[in-house]
Amino acid sequence: MENLGALMSKYVYNPNFIESKWQKFWEDEKIFITPTELEKINEKPKMYILDMFPYPSGEGLHVGHAKGYTASDVLSRFWRMRGVNVLHPMGWDSFGLPAERAAEREGIHPAEITERNVNNFRRQMKRIGLSYDWSREIDTSRPEYYKWTQWIFLKLYEKGLAYIADVPVNWCPALSTVLSNEEVYDGKYIETGDIVEKRIMRQWMLKITSYAERLLNDLEGLDWPDSIKELQRNWIGKSVGVNIEFSIKNQEEKFIVFTTRPETIFGVTFCVLSPDHPLLDKIIEKEQLVTVQRYIQDTVSKTNKQRLISSEEATGVFTGSYAINPVNNEEIPIWISDYVLNLYGTGAVMAVPAHDSRDFNFAKKNNLPILQVIKDDNDEEDVKYRSEKGICVNSGFLDGLSIEQARKKIIDWLKVEKKGVQTTQYRLRDWLFSRQRYWGEPFPIVHFQDGTIKTIPPDQLPVTLPEKLEIKFKGGALPLNRASDEWLMVEFPDGKIGFRETNTMPQWAGSCWYYLRFLDPHNNNEPWDSRLEKYWMPVDIYIGGIEHAVLHLLYSRFWHKVLYDCGLVSTNEPFKKLFNQGLLLAQSFQDERGKYYYANQVEKFNNNWVVKNTKEPVKTKMDKMSKSKLNVVSLDDVVNKYGADSLRLYELFIGPMSAGGPWQMDGIDGIYRFLQKVWRIFVDERTGELDKRIVNCQDSEDPELGKELYKSLKIITDKIIDIDKMNVAVSQLMILSTQLQKRQKVPIGIAKQFVKLLSPFAPHISEEIWQKLGEKGTILKASWPIENSDMLIEHAVKIAIQVDGKFRSVIEIPLNCSEKTIIEKALQDEVIVRFVQQKDILNTFVVDKKIVNFVTK
Numbered sequence: 001m002e003n004l005g006a007l008m009s010k011y012v013y014n015p016n017f018i019e020s021k022w023q024k025f026w027e028d029e030k031i032f033i034t035p036t037e038l039e040k041i042n043e044k045p046k047m048y049i050l051d052m053f054p055y056p057s058g059e060g061l062h063v064g065h066a067k068g069y070t071a072s073d074v075l076s077r078f079w080r081m082r083g084v085n086v087l088h089p090m091g092w093d094s095f096g097l098p099a100e101r102a103a104e105r106e107g108i109h110p111a112e113i114t115e116r117n118v119n120n121f122r123r124q125m126k127r128i129g130l131s132y133d134w135s136r137e138i139d140t141s142r143p144e145y146y147k148w149t150q151w152i153f154l155k156l157y158e159k160g161l162a163y164i165a166d167v168p169v170n171w172c173p174a175l176s177t178v179l180s181n182e183e184v185y186d187g188k189y190i191e192t193g194d195i196v197e198k199r200i201m202r203q204w205m206l207k208i209t210s211y212a213e214r215l216l217n218d219l220e221g222l223d224w225p226d227s228i229k230e231l232q233r234n235w236i237g238k239s240v241g242v243n244i245e246f247s248i249k250n251q252e253e254k255f256i257v258f259t260t261r262p263e264t265i266f267g268v269t270f271c272v273l274s275p276d277h278p279l280l281d282k283i284i285e286k287e288q289l290v291t292v293q294r295y296i297q298d299t300v301s302k303t304n305k306q307r308l309i310s311s312e313e314a315t316g317v318f319t320g321s322y323a324i325n326p327v328n329n330e331e332i333p334i335w336i337s338d339y340v341l342n343l344y345g346t347g348a349v350m351a352v353p354a355h356d357s358r359d360f361n362f363a364k365k366n367n368l369p370i371l372q373v374i375k376d377d378n379d380e381e382d383v384k385y386r387s388e389k390g391i392c393v394n395s396g397f398l399d400g401l402s403i404e405q406a407r408k409k410i411i412d413w414l415k416v417e418k419k420g421v422q423t424t425q426y427r428l429r430d431w432l433f434s435r436q437r438y439w440g441e442p443f444p445i446v447h448f449q450d451g452t453i454k455t456i457p458p459d460q461l462p463v464t465l466p467e468k469l470e471i472k473f474k475g476g477a478l479p480l481n482r483a484s485d486e487w488l489m490v491e492f493p494d495g496k497i498g499f500r501e502t503n504t505m506p507q508w509a510g511s512c513w514y515y516l517r518f519l520d521p522h523n524n525n526e527p528w529d530s531r532l533e534k535y536w537m538p539v540d541i542y543i544g545g546i547e548h549a550v551l552h553l554l555y556s557r558f559w560h561k562v563l564y565d566c567g568l569v570s571t572n573e574p575f576k577k578l579f580n581q582g583l584l585l586a587q588s589f590q591d592e593r594g595k596y597y598y599a600n601q602v603e604k605f606n607n608n609w610v611v612k613n614t615k616e617p618v619k620t621k622m623d624k625m626s627k628s629k630l631n632v633v634s635l636d637d638v639v640n641k642y643g644a645d646s647l648r649l650y651e652l653f654i655g656p657m658s659a660g661g662p663w664q665m666d667g668i669d670g671i672y673r674f675l676q677k678v679w680r681i682f683v684d685e686r687t688g689e690l691d692k693r694i695v696n697c698q699d700s701e702d703p704e705l706g707k708e709l710y711k712s713l714k715i716i717t718d719k720i721i722d723i724d725k726m727n728v729a730v731s732q733l734m735i736l737s738t739q740l741q742k743r744q745k746v747p748i749g750i751a752k753q754f755v756k757l758l759s760p761f762a763p764h765i766s767e768e769i770w771q772k773l774g775e776k777g778t779i780l781k782a783s784w785p786i787e788n789s790d791m792l793i794e795h796a797v798k799i800a801i802q803v804d805g806k807f808r809s810v811i812e813i814p815l816n817c818s819e820k821t822i823i824e825k826a827l828q829d830e831v832i833v834r835f836v837q838q839k840d841i842l843n844t845f846v847v848d849k850k851i852v853n854f855v856t857k
């Protein structure tokens, strides 16, 4: 690569020239535009191929982002060549905190920052030849888009799925906003690591829990990776169990526990309430008051996740009160512990330390009794008992029963005694849907002094963000509270004056339905035309990062189902097939003190990596690309050096789509050489004309090459459709190109088919060669080669031929031939002709399409 400049003669492979030429052509000729008029699209089958649209960050795209985009682009180009209507749009998920923080830093409006970033993203995407229909570009932070986000919110509100409640929230003091449970991990905001604490606040909530069962069941029919389905199932977390009522000794009060193991109830030796259980005020005994209060103070600030994670080291205190076990009236101590979550079940558990490991740890630590109630013959004494198998012991009227029998019996008993009911619990919580930020969708909601609220009528949407708001985000108050009275105060026709809601929607809102807006992006009268929706939905292939496995995919499925219930969409799921691309890694360089270096600051010295000037040794590792590790490989750098086609091929070649892999510069060198080789097969570098070896003759003049071509066609077609193994398709192109290169003469038909196969992967060089082959217009309008099974000798079977039971010959025939054809071919075999020449054939048997036996006189 070093001396590329010096080598440059006019007609050598020059990606910069070719690529900008064809990108301009595609744009001028509107090649990627999918008609919006139904009449123009209706007769043909469709493919809606969607990338998860990005948040337009200030850093722009790096090579890791381009992997999924390249794969979806290959698919889009491939399906277009197969004559299918392809919808392949792109847009921006542009509301959100980072733009607001950048605005704060730079003192300019987030809209301006967003626009700047969007322009950069769009430029980069065009530069790598992605075939998006840019006439459909959408941007979630533009009023003409968020008008409809607000409109859908009104639908949710009308259906009783949006409500205001005082809820414990994750409050992030550094960002002065609340965050959803999903955005918090280990007590920190997942994006920035800022500490998050618990507070009670009045917030908008969405009742996603009403859809828990459908969100769970409908996973069944989706062509999604099992791992993602499993993550969604776990997030929804369905448990079937029983709510059991425990009364409190010497008090009127009762509390309810949720258990999935009611048959263990005789083994309950204590109960545990969560530290924020509402009953605590009433049941704490005087002598325990100080201890308990101190304990509560300590634990309530922990988030649920922290509490779950630390269940091994669960702490707790005794309340001084006792509960009564409903089955045997035994008195059991009531404890408080942070291993019981207030937001799950009823926030109270009946502890069975013999059969539950959390209860066991807690009992051991606090010297509480442990009573075995399920016995399995394999149990050893004094270790934790198994609880999945065995029969009930020490369990009164359940003794001797199997777990299943006991469960049924105790549930019936509890029902008759009115002490318990069967119930289903979900781990999923309602979705906390408001944020105390500026850069988000305003709610179409007005509050009145008397505490009532009204919605803004749909024909008055959008409620736009106050433009002139002084952007000074620091400080606790809601930014929108500082808007002018003109914005804040709303007068209704009845003369009533109210105040606008000053929370904004979370970033997830805009991405919940964007795939629908792409169908009809410029419609000002409705969010989409229902006829277009019926034609295009569902999304056929949705490609994106694994980081969206739970939240975005769950939230958008939820909204989609609500829209379905409103009769606004015709499918009950939005994304039929989902594909997650793997993560690309890049080499990082770090010295002993932990300081990172850019790749251009280090060099190999005596076979070790060292810092260029100081020769200090550095360790090198394949790492996730990140700004802090200085190992982000910039897309623009790679394209500058190698061109878009090399980048695209390398993105796919690196490894299976789902696996990701290490980005290596010498790897892309090899790809570049491959494209140079392809160029030289077709182009005479002295003249720039089509190489003389490409000749006008029948394909059948080189049957061997024909065979290779059709074998490759099959592999490449399969691997494109399969998505995951596009790397195999690329290597097949390499194999095929070597075959072409070896020839003195290449039939022009075969040459053209090769270029077609290459074109989804490396579209620019393919268009250029296509033109040199004498074709007009874009190769996208050419049709994908049709499989020719006669040529596919590799996909043939061997058939043994016997005459009178004796093996005589073997022939090769295409797979799936009829018996008649097999016999015909067998009779044409030279050897067989000799054996049956003078004889009559009495009978012919074909066994399993593997053996032919001729019986002669």
Ligand code: ANZ
Pocket (backbone or CB within 6 Å): 238, 239, 258, 259, 260, 261, 264, 339, 340, 341, 342, 343, 344, 345, 346, 347, 348, 349, 350, 351, 352, 355, 356, 387, 425
């Ligand atoms: C008695 C028992 C005996 C339990 C036994 C388990 C095993 P899943 O399957 O995750 O739904 N539990 C109930 N509410 C809880 C809360 N708010 N915080 C922490 N733990 C809670 O788990 C249900 C089980 O988790 C329930 O069944 C309860 O313990 C506990 F051998 O009750 B079990």
